[in-house]
Each structure stands twice: as C-alpha cells, then as structure tokens.
Amino acid sequence: MTNPTAAILIIGNEILSGRTQDVNVQFIAKRLADLGIRLAEVRVVPDIPVRIIGAVNELRAAYTMLFTTGGIGPTHDDITSECIAAAFGVPWEHHAETFALMAARLGDRFNAARQRMATMPRGAVPIRNEASLAPGFSIGNVHVMAGVPRIMQSMFLALEPELPRGTPIAMRAVYGIGVLEGSIAAGLSAIQDRFPGLDLGSYPFKREDDKWGVALVAKGTDTAALDSAIVECTTLIKAQGVAPVQGEPN
Amino acid sequence: MTNPTAAILIIGNEILSGRTQDVNVQFIAKRLADLGIRLAEVRVVPDIPVRIIGAVNELRAAYTMLFTTGGIGPTHDDITSECIAAAFGVPWEHHAETFALMAARLGDRFNAARQRMATMPRGAVPIRNEASLAPGFSIGNVHVMAGVPRIMQSMFLALEPELPRGTPIAMRAVYGIGVLEGSIAAGLSAIQDRFPGLDLGSYPFKREDDKWGVALVAKGTDTAALDSAIVECTTLIKAQGVAPVQGEPN
Numbered sequence: 001m002t003n004p005t006a007a008i009l010i011i012g013n014e015i016l017s018g019r020t021q022d023v024n025v026q027f028i029a030k031r032l033a034d035l036g037i038r039l040a041e042v043r044v045v046p047d048i049p050v051r052i053i054g055a056v057n058e059l060r061a062a063y064t065m066l067f068t069t070g071g072i073g074p075t076h077d078d079i080t081s082e083c084i085a086a087a088f089g090v091p092w093e094h095h096a097e098t099f100a101l102m103a104a105r106l107g108d109r110f111n112a113a114r115q116r117m118a119t120m121p122r123g124a125v126p127i128r129n130e131a132s133l134a135p136g137f138s139i140g141n142v143h144v145m146a147g148v149p150r151i152m153q154s155m156f157l158a159l160e161p162e163l164p165r166g167t168p169i170a171m172r173a174v175y176g177i178g179v180l181e182g183s184i185a186a187g188l189s190a191i192q193d194r195f196p197g198l199d200l201g202s203y204p205f206k207r208e209d210d211k212w213g214v215a216l217v218a219k220g221t222d223t224a225a226l227d228s229a230i231v232e233c234t235t236l237i238k239a240q241g242v243a244p245v246q247g248e249p250n
Numbered sequence: 251m252t253n254p255t256a257a258i259l260i261i262g263n264e265i266l267s268g269r270t271q272d273v274n275v276q277f278i279a280k281r282l283a284d285l286g287i288r289l290a291e292v293r294v295v296p297d298i299p300v301r302i303i304g305a306v307n308e309l310r311a312a313y314t315m316l317f318t319t320g321g322i323g324p325t326h327d328d329i330t331s332e333c334i335a336a337a338f339g340v341p342w343e344h345h346a347e348t349f350a351l352m353a354a355r356l357g358d359r360f361n362a363a364r365q366r367m368a369t370m371p372r373g374a375v376p377i378r379n380e381a382s383l384a385p386g387f388s389i390g391n392v393h394v395m396a397g398v399p400r401i402m403q404s405m406f407l408a409l410e411p412e413l414p415r416g417t418p419i420a421m422r423a424v425y426g427i428g429v430l431e432g433s434i435a436a437g438l439s440a441i442q443d444r445f446p447g448l449d450l451g452s453y454p455f456k457r458e459d460d461k462w463g464v465a466l467v468a469k470g471t472d473t474a475a476l477d478s479a480i481v482e483c484t485t486l487i488k489a490q491g492v493a494p495v496q497g498e499p500n
Contacts, residue, residue: 010292013449013451013469014451014467015275015276015279015292016279016289016290017279017283017289017419017469018275018277018278018280018283018289019421019467020276020453021273021276022272022275022276023271025268026268026271026272027268028268029265029266029267029268033268039266039267039268040266041293041294041295041296041301042260042265042266042292042294043292043293043294044275044291047449047451051291073432073452073454074431074435075431075434075435075438075439075452076438076439076442076452077442077449077450077451078452109432109433111432111433111436112435112436113431113435113436114435117432148455148456150456169267171267171269181323182323182324182364183363185325185326185361185363185364186361186362186363188325188326189325189326192327199263199297199327200326200327201263201327202323202325202327202328203264203269203270204323205398206398217264217269219263219267
C-alpha cells in the first residue's frame with residue numbers, strides 16, 4: 001500500500017498504572033482508516049522525558065505522521081510540550097498569538113501554570129478546537145493532542161482537513177456462530193492467498209449467551225476485492241453447516 | 251524503584267484498524283501493580299513478522315519481563331509463536347506433551363491448523379489454563395498469551411505464581427468537582443516536590459452531568475507517604491472552596 005502511515009504515542013502514566021482505560025486509540029484508528037492513513041504502531045510510555053523524547057524521534061522518523069495524546073495540561077506532570085521541543089532541538093517559548101488569546105479570555109486566572117499551555121516548541125502551529133481554549137499543536141509531522149477523550153476528539157477533527165490522505169481503508173466482516181477457527185483455518189488461508197492485497201483476519205469471540213463464534217474480517221483499499229473475499233468467507237462458513245451473519249465489523 | 255519492570259506487546263491488526271477496543275492492557279496493568287511489577291511500556295504492532303520479532307527483541311532486552319497478547323490461534327494470521335522462535339533464534343517445533351494432550355482430547359479434529367497451537371519455540375514452557383485447551387507459553391522472560399480477553403486473563407492468572415514480585419504499587423486518589431487544574435498546579439507541584447518517591451498525577455475529567463473536575467492521584471510503594479500526600483492534596487482542594495471526595499482511583 002502506498003497510503004500514508006501513522007503512529008500514536010500515548011504519554012500516559014494513568015494508562016500504565018491501569019487507572020484509565022484508553023479509548024483514544026480506537027477513535028483515532030477508525031478516523032485514520034477513513035482518511036486512508038495506515039495506523040502502523042501504537043506506544044504507551046510513562047511521563048519521563050527521556051522516554052518521551054526517544055519515542056517521538058523514533059516514531060516521527062519511521063512514519064508519515066505521529067499523533068501524541070496526553071500531557072499538555074497545566075500541571076507538573078504535563079511535560080509533553082517541552083519534550084517535543086527537546087526532540088526537535090528547538091526552544092520552548094511563549095506562542096505569542098495563543099498567549100494573547102488566553103490572556104484576554106482568562107484575565108487574572110492566566111497564572112504561571114496556565115501560561116505553560118500557551119508555551120510551545122518554536123515553529124509549532126496551534127490546533128484550535130471547540131472543546132478547550134488551550135490548543136494542541138503541530139510541528140513537522142507530529143501532532144500533539146490532549147489526553148482527555150472529549151478534547152482529543154475535538155482537536156483531531158480540527159486537524160483532519162490538514163492531514164495527507166490515501167485511499168480509504170475499508171472493512172467487511174462475516175460472522176459464524178458456533179464455527180471454530182481450527183475448522184476453517186485451511187480454507188481461510190487459501191482465500192488469503194487468492195487476495196494478497198487484502199488483510200484477512202479471523203477473530204474468535206464468546207457471546208453473552210456463552211456461545212463461541214468467529215468473525216472473518218477483510219480489510220483493504222480495493223472494495224471489489226473485499227466484496228469478493230467476503231463472498232468466499234461466507235461460503236466457507238456455510239460449508240460448516242452454519243448460517244453466516246453479514247455485518248459491519250464490530 | 252527497584253521493582254521488576256514489564257512491557258506488553260499487543261500483536262493486533264484488529265487494534266490498529268480500530269475494529270477492536272483493547273481491554274487487556276488495563277487488566278494486566280492492574281494485576282502487575284498488585285504484584286509490585288512496574289509496567290513501563292506498551293506497544294501495538296501489526297501482524298508482520300519483522301515488526302513482531304523486532305519489538306520482542308527490543309522489549310525483552312529492556313525490561314525484566316515481556317507479555318505478548320494475540321496471534322496464537324490456528325489461522326494464517328496467527329504468527330506470534332513462530333515469530334517468538336525467530337526472535338530467540340530457536341527452532342519452532344511440536345511440543346510433545348501439548349501435542350499428545352491435544353491429540354487425545356481432539357481426536358479427528360486435531361488437524362494441521364490446530365497442530366500449530368501445539369507448536370512452540372524449543373524450550374518453551376506451556377501456560378496451561380482453564381479457558382482453553384491450547385496453552386500460551388513462556389520462554390525466557392517472555393510470556394505469550396492469547397488476545398481474546400477471557401482466555402488471556404485465564405493464562406495470566408495461571409502465570410502469576412511464577413512471576414518475580416516487588417513491593418506492591420498502591421494508589422490513592424482524591425477528587426475535586428469544579429476544581430480547575432490550572433488553579434491548583436503550583437500547589438500540586440509543591441506536594442510532588444515534598445514526596446519525590448511518589449508519582450503524583452492530575453487528571454481532569456468531565457462528568458455525565460457536564461461538570462468538570464480533577465482527580466489527584468498518588469502512586470507508589472510507600473503507603474505512609476501516599477497517605478500523607480493525599481492529606482495534602484485534600485487540603486489543596488479544600489483551599490479552592492470545594493468539598494473533596496475521597497475514593498479509590500477510578
């Protein structure tokens with residue numbers, strides 16, 4: 001695939017401690033698929049400068065673009081912004097326009113802590129959004145967003161028009177309740193071989209009524225091939241004596 | 251901290267496509283904290299051998315132990331096991347005991363696809379568990395588990411007694427509804443300075459009734475210091491004219 005590629009870096013002690021269930025990856029992943037951007041890696045690192053700086057430089061070099069979430073608030077543990085500056089080797093300084101905007105809106109409440117949120121790597125472009133006065137920012141191919149899902153989503157949507165795009169990555173799925181993976185593996189492998197441009201996946205699941213089933217999922221940019229592959233997967237499930245369930249992947 | 255460290259490697263096209271919401275990280279993270287093992291990194295990589303092998307070798311060298319989830323089923327996209335063998339530079343071969351066990355239980359259904367699940371890197375020790383006949387396995391400091399949460403959890407619990415332990419990592423939290431991070435940042439930073447052995451985090455949240463609040467979370471192995479730090483955080487919230495809410499971190 002010649003689609004652009006992306007990575008997500010989650011700066012998140014709260015994810016690593018188990019305190020918080022991340023939901024940002026799934027939101028970003030779905031949006032990226034629609035934009036034709038292939039999400040190729042996700043990392044979660046703790047709020048430690050050397051770890052953040054190292055991961056930013058590795059991932060921004062490896063992929064077309066990098067999204068970070070978390071660590072851009074006003075408190076002592078919000079160190080993403082200065083780490084991005086260090087990663088790029090540029091000064092971390094007041095962003096004049098953002099500084100003026102926040103000062104005008106916040107008045108007396110624009111204290112030293114909040115001024116940190118108007119401080120960015122030199123050359124950064126703010127990601128203004130509807131959910132927060134303090135913006136995220138982009139620098140080079142790195143897009144720095146909040147960790148709070150509602151704010152992150154607003155920032156991502158504001159950013160979307162600026163992102164390079166590829167051919168949308170579509171998915172098709174068919175489900176077989178009571179079908180065991182081990183019984184269809186050979187047939188599925190043969191289908192994958194006939195559609196080398198697609199990613200065919202097999203995902204077992206247990207339903208709430210304790211019945212096992214398997215989801216066969218085809219993913220790729222060639223929708224005609226996707227449709228054909230799913231027809232073959234449907235036949236494979238039927239051959240197990242089971243009525244296949246078509247549906248959106250979920 | 252001298253506690254052992256860990257990383258999680260998720261082998262998961264289905265996470266990167268946004269099809270599946272990962273829930274394994276949070277489960278493992280919480281268990282590790284209780285065991286006194288510090289989760290220091292999480293990565294998600296696609297089902298591509300060079301990516302899996304590279305990540306396994308990087309992470310097993312960097313941390314006391316590595317847990318992988320996903321890719322150990324019977325289908326063509328389940329390539330974790332042979333990639334682990336490649337990462338360790340050992341043959342990937344039938345595990346005699348597991349092979350015999352599965353053959354006895356499955357009879358005629360023990361086809362080539364299912365035999366893959368009895369095939370492991372030489373030297374691997376199976377992780378037998380209650381949820382699946384096909385085991386996970388450990389080799390060196392790498393523990394290879396299923397991606398389906400119910401099976402992964404069963405494997406992790408079976409593995410737990412074998413893991414090296416440290417001092418349990420505890421958390422305390424106090425919540426301030428209506429408190430803004432920017433107003434308490436300086437005070438919180440001063441508390442962090444007085445408790446250098448703890449991780450103090452500040453996490454804003456929006457409740458269902460649309461009220462913003464902030465969670466102050468202290469994490470560490472010294473429970474007396476945790477209690478003292480949370481008393482100071484409680485005072486900090488009170489100073490904002492807000493009644494603090496004590497509670498388990500959530």
